Amino acid sequence: KAGVTQTPRYLIKTRGQQVTLSCSPISGHRSVSWYQQTPGQGLQFLFEYFSETQRNKGNFPGRFSGRQFSNSRSEMNVSTLELGDSALYLCASSLDSYNEQFFGPGTRLTVL
């Protein structure tokens, strides 16, 4: 069974640009969650999608958005990048968000 994949693995952007990250879940998993991890912080919840619907969003500004497609693949977008957006972005898939989550390798975003 293929695991969760994320692309790209590394990104370097400059302030003001926008970025799109992609996540392909494990086949059969309909829930995809996104997390941000910065030094000194734990995994901070960004949002969760289930069957193409965003069911929950964490405490992040509107510059952070996402979507889920009918095949459960998900994208997240960050517009007008700020230096503080530099982080590791992880996605995780599961049967539902309260089940065991399977994490992708992450996308390391650096904003210069």
Place this chain on the structure above:
Amino acid sequence: ILNVEQSPQSLHVQEGDSTNFTCSFPSSNFYALHWYRWETAKSPEALFVMTLNGDEKKKGRISATLNTKEGYSYLYIKGSQPEDSATYLCALPNQAGTALIFGKGTTLSVSS
């Protein structure tokens, strides 16, 4: 907002030592508790998902207990090995079951 607390923040032990850490959470509206292990340069991996008060789970030298009435879970590692070095994360679903909220983790370092 669900508050998940983990202690200690970090821990350094010698090979062969046994150790334990704590995850604290609000005891009301409990649904499930997850433990994850996050090794450097890898993705977080689930260790246990616990749902019942008094639950005890074991995987090799690692075990966990759960007390939902008082709102805590312990993770134990018996005879720590250098390969146990990782950050151990505790997480609980929010009340709606639409997000998994993580604590900041306990980082364990085991010296040989």
